[in-house]
Amino acid sequence: MALWLRKSLKTINNFKSMMGMINHSSSSPSPSFNQNLRNPPVIFIDSPTYFSSHRYESTRAEKQSDSVYGSHCHAQVMDFPGGKIMFSPVMRFISESTQERVHCYQVLDDNGNPITGSNYVQVSEEVALKMYSNMVTLQIMDTIFYEAQRQGRISFYATTIGEEAINIASAAALTIDDFVFPQYREPGVLLWRGFTLQEFANQCFSNKADYGKGRQMPIHYVSKRHNYFTVASTIATQIPHAVGAAYSMKMDKKGACAVTYFGDGGTSEGDFHAALNFAAVREVPVIFICRNNGWAISTPTSDQFRSDGIVVKGKAYGVRSIRVDGNDALAMYSAVHAARSMAISENKPILIEALTYRVGHHSTSDDSTKYRPIEEIEWFKVVRDPVTRFRKWIENRGWWNGKLESELRNTVKEELLDAIQVAEKVEKPTIAELFTDVYDVSPSNLRDQEKFLRETIKRHPQDYPSDVPL
Numbered sequence: 001m002a003l004w005l006r007k008s009l010k011t012i013n014n015f016k017s018m019m020g021m022i023n024h025s026s027s028s029p030s031p032s033f034n035q036n037l038r039n040p041p042v043i044f045i046d047s048p049t050y051f052s053s054h055r056y057e058s059t060r061a062e063k064q065s066d067s068v069y070g071s072h073c074h075a076q077v078m079d080f081p082g083g084k085i086m087f088s089p090v091m092r093f094i095s096e097s098t099q100e101r102v103h104c105y106q107v108l109d110d111n112g113n114p115i116t117g118s119n120y121v122q123v124s125e126e127v128a129l130k131m132y133s134n135m136v137t138l139q140i141m142d143t144i145f146y147e148a149q150r151q152g153r154i155s156f157y158a159t160t161i162g163e164e165a166i167n168i169a170s171a172a173a174l175t176i177d178d179f180v181f182p183q184y185r186e187p188g189v190l191l192w193r194g195f196t197l198q199e200f201a202n203q204c205f206s207n208k209a210d211y212g213k214g215r216q217m218p219i220h221y222v223s224k225r226h227n228y229f230t231v232a233s234t235i236a237t238q239i240p241h242a243v244g245a246a247y248s249m250k251m252d253k254k255g256a257c258a259v260t261y262f263g264d265g266g267t268s269e270g271d272f273h274a275a276l277n278f279a280a281v282r283e284v285p286v287i288f289i290c291r292n293n294g295w296a297i298s299t300p301t302s303d304q305f306r307s308d309g310i311v312v313k314g315k316a317y318g319v320r321s322i323r324v325d326g327n328d329a330l331a332m333y334s335a336v337h338a339a340r341s342m343a344i345s346e347n348k349p350i351l352i353e354a355l356t357y358r359v360g361h362h363s364t365s366d367d368s369t370k371y372r373p374i375e376e377i378e379w380f381k382v383v384r385d386p387v388t389r390f391r392k393w394i395e396n397r398g399w400w401n402g403k404l405e406s407e408l409r410n411t412v413k414e415e416l417l418d419a420i421q422v423a424e425k426v427e428k429p430t431i432a433e434l435f436t437d438v439y440d441v442s443p444s445n446l447r448d449q450e451k452f453l454r455e456t457i458k459r460h461p462q463d464y465p466s467d468v469p470l
């Protein structure tokens with residue numbers, strides 16, 4: 001025993017030396033230690049708490065499994081910024097992977113049957129039917145706007161096919177007071193909040209009624225009325241914005257949270273990492289919803305990261321996290337509901353990794369059959385479709401039937417075709433609008449650019465759309 005202790009102490013000292021934490025003249029804490037947080041002194045458990053002003057208790061930390069270290073855990077403990085750390089005589093690197101991947105929370109199986117033992121938040125018939133109707137509306141919007149782009153009536157479009165449950169179920173679990181910072185594949189959140197089909201059409205047709213005054217490409221929606229910030233297709237820039245907003249909501253005691261959506265590709269940007277870290281350190285009420293749909297345009301996730309997806313990155317930053325079946329509307333609803341409650345009541349960021357699949361092409365500028373097998377797309381479309389799964393659940397409960405289905409589809413289709421016809425006829429914003437709303441007084445370089453643009457249009461009228469008023 002004595003030998004073991006001596007050996008252990010030697011190992012600890014070697015370790016401390018390696019870490020630059022030891023004053024070789026003494027192994028006990030002494031004022032000669034470098035007392036900054038980079039090189040903190042080593043203090044043992046029975047010594048007075050040295051870092052009281054810098055330490056925090058981790059709330060609800062799960063009991064650490066000691067299986068990694070087995071019985072080799074040393075009795076001695078170091079009080080280090082962030083909490084106590086046990087010493088171990090065993091030099092063991094943390095493995096880059098685990099045998100078992102983080103489990104995925106699911107409520108409904110692929111056939112829409114609740115899984116035995118699943119715990120979930122109850123959804124009323126009214127909410128369930130609104131959720132389903134909105135998912136169908138999204139599908140119809142995707143079909144019709146996509147065709148409109150193919151016909152050359154709008155310049156661009158990106159579908160949400162396969163990701164309807166993430167859009168709608170998450171929106172249903174939030175309240176209108178929660179600020180939304182979207183990427184671009186989440187129009188369903190806006191739909192849920194009451195953005196009308198006419199408003200969607202006005203934006204896609206870049207007309208005068210578009211809140212962005214026609215300056216953006218289609219699908220870059222914004223609505224101040226619905227606390228929905230402008231769609232950011234500059235990947236991941238919205239993530240730190242959400243954290244900043246959540247910080248201000250915390251300071252103003254708003255009792256609401258910020259919610260940001262992004263794809264797996266968004267997590268390959270530095271902004272994602274900075275945002276998670278800031279959110280954890282500042283303890284702000286923000287929900288990060290990552291749609292892991294397998295692809296960032298043509299880049300598969302295997303070329304983006306080797307971690308167990310995105311969920312494990314939450315733990316690395318001290319952010320509570322969960323992996324959810326993103327094609328299961330009930331699981332998504334329940335997870336976001338619980339996340340919102342924790343985020344607001346505890347002022348905590350929460351990360352949700354929603355597993356899904358981008359069934360459509362990345363956008364109308366892409367042909368995904370060039371880089372992925374058609375069978376893969378078909379499998380997700382047929383077997384894992386989130387809309388069909390939810391439909392089966394509401395049908396089994398006697399809340400839905402074929403007649404209601406065809407009525408809904410016909411009504412939405414008609415309404416959307418009308419909205420498109422109206423939007424197409426509304427005037428475009430004038431050229432002058434391109435240069436407004438940024439500066440109170442327009443600077444000379446911007447005035448020069450406007451002059452240059454007007455002269456160019458006069459010289460080459462055939463190259464400019466005739467329906468944009470000068």
Ligand SMILES: Cc1ncc(C[n+]2csc(CCOP(=O)(O)OP(=O)(O)O)c2C)c(N)n1
Pocket residue numbers: 185233234235236262263264265266267291293295296297358362
């Ligand atoms: C900063 C930045 N880099 C690159 C791009 C080009 N780009 C547009 S979408 C995209 C892929 C994003 O993938 P993901 O975040 O997984 O979203 P998904 O399209 O799968 O929903 C890329 C790289 C961009 N818009 N912004």
Ligand SMILES: [Mg+2]
Pocket residue numbers: 263264265291292293294295296297358
């Ligand atoms: Mg993606």
